[in-house]
Every structure is written in C-alpha cells, then in structure tokens.
Amino acid sequence: xxxxxxxxxxxxxxxxxxxxxxxxxxxxxxxxxxxxxxxxxxxxxxxxxxxxxxxxxxxxxxxxxxxxxxxxxxxxxxxxxxxxxxxxxxxxxxxxxxxxxxxxxxxxxxxxxxxxxxxxxxxxxxxxxxxxxxxxxxxxxxxxxxxxxxxxxxxxxxxxxxxxxxxxxxxxxxxxxxxxxxxxxxxxxxxxxxxxxxxxxxxxxxxxxxxxxxxxxxxxxxxx
Amino acid sequence: xxxxxxxxxxxxxxxxxxxxxxxxxxxxxxxxxxxxxxxxxxxxxxxxxxxxxxxxxxxxxxxxxxxxxxxxxxxxxxxxxxxxxxxxxxxxxxxxxxxxxxxxxxxxxxxxxxxxxxxxxxxxxxxxxxxxxxxxxxxxxxxxxxxxxxxxxxxxxxxxxxxxxxxxxxxxxxxxxxxxxxxxxxxxxxxxxxxxxxxxxxxxxxxxxxxxxxxxxxxxxxxxxxxxxxxxxxxxxxxxxxxxxxxxxxxxxxxxxxxxxxxxxxxxxxxxxxxxxxxxxxxxxxxxxxxxxxxxxxxxxxxxxxxxxxxxxxxxxxxxxxxxxxxxxxxxxxxxxxxxxxxxxxxxxxxxxxxxxxxxxxxxxxxxxxxx
Ligand SMILES: Nc1ncnc2c1ncn2[C@@H]1O[C@H](COP(=O)(O)OP(=O)(O)O)[C@@H](O)[C@H]1O
Ligand SMILES: [Mg+2]
Numbered sequence: 001x002x003x004x005x006x007x008x009x010x011x012x013x014x015x016x017x018x019x020x021x022x023x024x025x026x027x028x029x030x031x032x033x034x035x036x037x038x039x040x041x042x043x044x045x046x047x048x049x050x051x052x053x054x055x056x057x058x059x060x061x062x063x064x065x066x067x068x069x070x071x072x073x074x075x076x077x078x079x080x081x082x083x084x085x086x087x088x089x090x091x092x093x094x095x096x097x098x099x100x101x102x103x104x105x106x107x108x109x110x111x112x113x114x115x116x117x118x119x120x121x122x123x124x125x126x127x128x129x130x131x132x133x134x135x136x137x138x139x140x141x142x143x144x145x146x147x148x149x150x151x152x153x154x155x156x157x158x159x160x161x162x163x164x165x166x167x168x169x170x171x172x173x174x175x176x177x178x179x180x181x182x183x184x185x186x187x188x189x190x191x192x193x194x195x196x197x198x199x200x201x202x203x204x205x206x207x208x209x210x211x212x213x214x215x216x217x218x219x220x221x222x223x224x
Numbered sequence: 225x226x227x228x229x230x231x232x233x234x235x236x237x238x239x240x241x242x243x244x245x246x247x248x249x250x251x252x253x254x255x256x257x258x259x260x261x262x263x264x265x266x267x268x269x270x271x272x273x274x275x276x277x278x279x280x281x282x283x284x285x286x287x288x289x290x291x292x293x294x295x296x297x298x299x300x301x302x303x304x305x306x307x308x309x310x311x312x313x314x315x316x317x318x319x320x321x322x323x324x325x326x327x328x329x330x331x332x333x334x335x336x337x338x339x340x341x342x343x344x345x346x347x348x349x350x351x352x353x354x355x356x357x358x359x360x361x362x363x364x365x366x367x368x369x370x371x372x373x374x375x376x377x378x379x380x381x382x383x384x385x386x387x388x389x390x391x392x393x394x395x396x397x398x399x400x401x402x403x404x405x406x407x408x409x410x411x412x413x414x415x416x417x418x419x420x421x422x423x424x425x426x427x428x429x430x431x432x433x434x435x436x437x438x439x440x441x442x443x444x445x446x447x448x449x450x451x452x453x454x455x456x457x458x459x460x461x462x463x464x465x466x467x468x469x470x471x472x473x474x475x476x477x478x479x480x481x482x483x484x485x486x487x488x489x490x491x492x493x494x495x496x497x498x499x500x501x502x503x504x505x506x507x508x509x510x511x512x513x514x515x516x517x518x519x520x521x522x523x524x525x526x527x528x529x530x531x532x533x534x535x536x537x538x539x540x541x542x543x544x545x546x547x548x549x550x551x552x553x554x555x556x557x558x559x560x561x562x563x564x565x566x567x568x569x570x571x572x573x574x575x576x577x578x579x580x581x582x583x584x585x586x587x588x589x590x591x592x593x594x595x596x
Binding site for chain 1: 231235512590591
C-alpha cells in the first residue's frame with residue numbers, strides 16, 4: 001500500500017520554565033492509504049502530541065513529518081493551515097461541533113473553508129450526512145442530537161472535502177459501548193470504501209479488533 | 225467565513241442585546257452632542273452665513289456676531305469708495321423688550337436691514353415677505369419664537385420697548401445663539417433702538433468674491449477703528465469664540481467622547497466574552513485549516529454588524545426624538561456628513577474594541593482542540 005504520511009525520528013519536547021517534558025521521543029511511523037492505524041498507550045504517553053504532529057497542528061522539536069511526500073519540518077507556520085485543509089479530517093473526543101449551526105451547516109463550514117463550489121454546498125453537506133445515516137437530522141442543532149449522532153456529524157464533517165487522512169483522538173471516549181462500536185464501524189467502512197488512511201487513538205478494545213495495525217506508546221516511545 | 229460570522233452572530237441573544245444597547249446609547253449620545261454643537265454654532269453664525277456679502281466691517285475687537293459695538297454709519301462711504309466693491313449695506317443688531325399678551329415681557333434681538341436691498345433680511349418665510357417691513361413700524365418674527373412669545377398672528381400689534389410694531393411676516397428656523405427671539409425690521413426703524421448715526425455692521429459685496437481677503441486687508445489699513453473680516457473669517461471668529469473661549473465646545477466634545485468610550489467598553493467587553501465563549505470553536509476552525517485571517521474576518525464581521533445595527537437603531541431614535549428636542553428649543557443640526565462620520569467612528573470604535581479578541585485568537589494554539 002502507498003504511504004501517505006511518514007514520521008521520521010520525531011521528537012517533541014515541551015519546555016515550561018525549568019520543566020522539560022519529552023512528550024514524544026524519537027518516533028518513526030508510516031501511515032498507508034486505506035489502512036486503519038490504532039495508537040494505544042496509557043494516559044500521558046504522548047498519543048495526542050503524536051497525532052497533532054501527524055496532523056501538522058504541532059511542529060516537532062526535531063525529526064520530520066512528510067505528508068504525501070512533502071516535508072513539513074521545512075515549512076513555515078503560516079503554510080500549515082493549507083496542508084491541514086488539504087490532507088486532514090479531524091474527529092475530536094468532545095465532538096467540537098458548532099452549537100449555533102445545524103448538522104448540515106456544521107459540515108458546510110468545512111466545505112466552505114475548503115473553497116467548495118457554492119452551488120453544491122447544501123447538497124454535498126446533506127449527502128455527507130447521508131453517508132453517516134443522518135440525512136434526516138440535517139436541520140437539527142447539536143443540542144438536539146445524541147452523543148452518537150454528534151460524533152457521526154463530526155465524521156461527516158471530517159470527510160467533507162474528501163481529505164485523504166482522517167485523524168481521530170479518542171472518538172468513542174464520550175460514547176456508550178454500543179454507540180462507540182457503530183462509530184468505529186463507520187470509520188473502518190470509510191477507510192475501505194474511500195481508500196482513506198485513518199489514525200485512531202483509543203483505549204477501546206473494540207478499536208483494536210477493527211484496526212489493521214496497532215502501535216503502543218509509552219513515555220513517548222514506540223513499543224512494537 | 226462571513227457566512228459563519230452571520231450564522232453565529234444571532235445565536236447568543238442576550239449578549240447581542242447588551243452589545244446593541246451599548247452601541248445605540250453611544251450613537252445617540254455622540255450624534256445628539258455633535259448635532260447640538262453644530263446647531264448652536266449654526267445659530268451663532270446663521271445671519272452671517274445667510275447674508276450675501278463677502279466682507280464684514282465691525283467694531284474694533286469684536287468677539288462674535290451677537291455682541292458687537294456701534295460705530296459711525298457713514299463709514300460706509302469709505303467701503304463704497306473702493307473700486308472692488310459692488311455694493312455695501314448696513315445692518316443693525318440691537319436689543320429690546322417685547323411686551324407679551326399675558327403682560328410679561330421678553331428680551332428680543334433686533335435685526336434692522338435695508339428692505340430694498342434685502343441684505344440681512346430673513347431668508348425663509350412662512351408668511352409675508354422680507355420686503356414687507358418697508359415704510360413703517362412693521363416687524364417679522366420667527367416661528368420658533370412662538371414658544372417664548374405665544375402664537376403669532378399676522379396683523380397683531382405688539383409693544384417693543386414702548387413702540388408699537390405690527391407683525392407683517394413670520395420667518396422660519398432663524399434662531400439666535402442667545403436664544404432670544406429675533407425680530408426683523410427695516411434699518412430705519414431699528415435706528416430707534418440704537419445710538420444715533422451708528423451701525424453694527426457694514427456688509428460689502430465684491431465684484432470678484434475671490435478678492436475678499438485682499439479687500440479686507442486694504443480696508444483694515446484704511447479703517448483703523450474697525451475690524452474687517454471676510455464672511456468666512458467672521459463665521460470662524462464667532463464659532464471659535466463660543467467653542468474655545470467659552471469652553472462650550474469642550475463640554476460637547478467631552479460628552480461625545482464619553483459616549484464613544486462607554487460604547488467601546490461595552491462592545492469590547494461583549495465581543496471579548498463572546499470570543500472566549502467560542503474559543504473552542506475558533507480552535508476547531510484553526511485545526512481544520514482556517515487561517516488567522518479567516519478568524520479575524522469572523523470577529524470583524526460581527527463587530528461591524530453590531531456597529532451597523534446599533535447605529536441604525538440609534539439614528540432612528542435621533543430622528544424620532546428630533547421634534548421633541550426642537551420643541552424644547554434645542555436645534556439639532558443633522559446632515560449626511562455628520563451621519564457618515566459618526567458611522568465611521570462607530571465602526572472604528574467597534575473594530576478597536578475587537579482588537580483584544582483578535583489578539584486572543586491569533587495566539588490561540590489549535591492543539592487545544594484535542595485537550596477537551
Ligand atoms: N502544552 C504542553 N505543555 C507542557 N506539557 C505538555 C503539553 N501538552 C502535553 N504535555 C505533556 O506531554 C505529555 C504527553 O501528553 P499527551 O500527548 O497529551 O498524552 P496522551 O494524549 O497520551 O494522554 C504529558 O506528560 C503531558 O503532560
Ligand atoms: Mg490525549
């Protein structure tokens with residue numbers, strides 16, 4: 001399978017005054033198209049930090065991240081938003097939907113951000129909701145949706161604009177077991193049908209069952 | 225991202241309401257203060273501005289239009305002698321007491337002009353004509369004086385400093401700075417209320433208006449006992465006197481600034497509170513690839529919307545209350561440039577108040593979105 005993200009000897013050090021935390025320590029990793037990669041590890045082991053660096057939200061202290069062959073380490077801070085927009089869809093533990101927008105509009109935001117064709121905004125955002133089974137909830141505000149529905153809207157939003165990589169940080173942590181399972185199923189389906197690379201951080205044993213590959217982090221280091 | 229700005233703008237109703245009240249209040253205070261100031265200054269210079277002359281000859285060391293001293297009226301010949309002068313006319317400004325129906329009396333300002341030339345005559349008439357004062361004890365009183373003098377009826381005869389004058393015309397919107405009712409009459413009649421052989425002003429019209437400065441200089445040299453102004457210079461002198469020397473301008477100015485500052489504080493506070501409340505959303509947008517500029521657009525669009533809506537409501541209230549103000553004797557000078565300037569100032573104030581929010585969003589690290 002084709003590589004879409006390559007992490008090469010990446011280290012992230014947080015420095016706050018005299019405190020020095022090596023959150024991620026010399027990690028090398030590859031993510032391929034169409035695969036679901038699960039990152040596991042105890043709390044504080046550096047999973048979120050690693051995911052942020054994969055998603056070009058955080059600059060590594062040393063090492064390099066290559067997205068679709070392009071090296072990010074050499075890029076300036078202001079070039080990163082465009083990389084994120086083009087390559088990544090994000091799913092967050094606490095959903096992070098916009099409370100003042102309907103489900104369809106939450107998807108529409110990303111399409112607009114990505115400069116989507118105006119004429120197709122409405123149709124495509126409802127279409128994306130259809131793919132997560134929420135077509136009939138398109139006009140609902142987040143406050144009127146269940147946790148599982150919210151996370152499915154978040155998936156639809158992450159898929160908006162067709163990014164090749166989906167990054168999900170503990171997407172089932174706020175969901176009950178059954179809903180979590182459905183949501184993970186959706187993620188896997190996406191990776192298969194749309195050929196997307198999916199990176200999930202999760203403690204969920206169900207995630208382990210569906211992932212193609214699982215890596216473990218401990219104290220910022222990879223434990224294969 | 226304007227779309228998102230508009231969508232989220234109306235979401236937080238109670239905060240939106242506070243913001244709008246702040247801006248409405250601010251707009252109201254700023255516009256009425258400036259309009260009142262302009263109204264007062266407009267009144268203080270109204271006769272100068274509405275009189276068709278290029279050069280004004282006044283007594284020495286004059287401070288403003290209303291309080292000028294008499295000087296010999298035959299000096300008009302020296303003005304007429306200049307080749308550049310097309311015509312010259314005299315104008316008397318004096319004071320008298322008008323007896324009212326109810327037995328009381330009011331101090332009034334007398335304006336005596338030549339009814340043949342019409343120089344210094346009332347320029348806006350409700351009934352009668354400016355030339356009607358010719359040939360007798362006739363007077364024109366302004367409609368706005370009715371509040372002080374009671375209802376005016378053409379043909380009524382009133383005692384003005386114990387001389388009986390007949391009302392032949394009613395003018396409109398001509399008010400003096402002193403708020404004393406203005407009574408127009410012929411120059412010859414006004415002499416009865418003035419030292420003999422004296423006048424208050426000599427007004428000259430030039431063949432070439434662009435030579436006003438030059439002619440004023442020549443007259444200053446030849447008329448050592450008088451002051452000479454171009455008409456613009458006389459307006460300026462009068463306005464600056466009331467604005468600066470009396471400190472009146474500062475009073476209006478401070479109130480207007482205070483209004484703006486209160487508005488800015490309220491708007492800044494609510495925009496900031498709004499930004500902080502939605503900080504997670506801003507972070508999410510950043511993570512998803514929004515640039516700082518996209519986020520600034522959201523904040524500025526919302527600031528601009530607040531400013532515009534508040535401004536529109538504020539000005540609407542100004543229009544609704546305008547009549548009440550005028551009934552109370554306050555002239556509000558409202559003009560398109562004033563509305564335009566206040567709108568721009570409101571907009572800039574709102575943008576400036578949004579600045580703290582901008583800084584907050586700029587330094588916002590999108591990593592926060594993963595940290596719930
Ligand atoms: N902004 C930060 N400043 C300082 N230390 C941080 C910061 N973010 C994370 N850390 C530290 O880095 C380590 C890894 O954090 P994180 O990547 O969030 O781990 P995980 O997601 O596995 O719980 C932890 O010790 C955490 O306290
Ligand atoms: Mg984490």
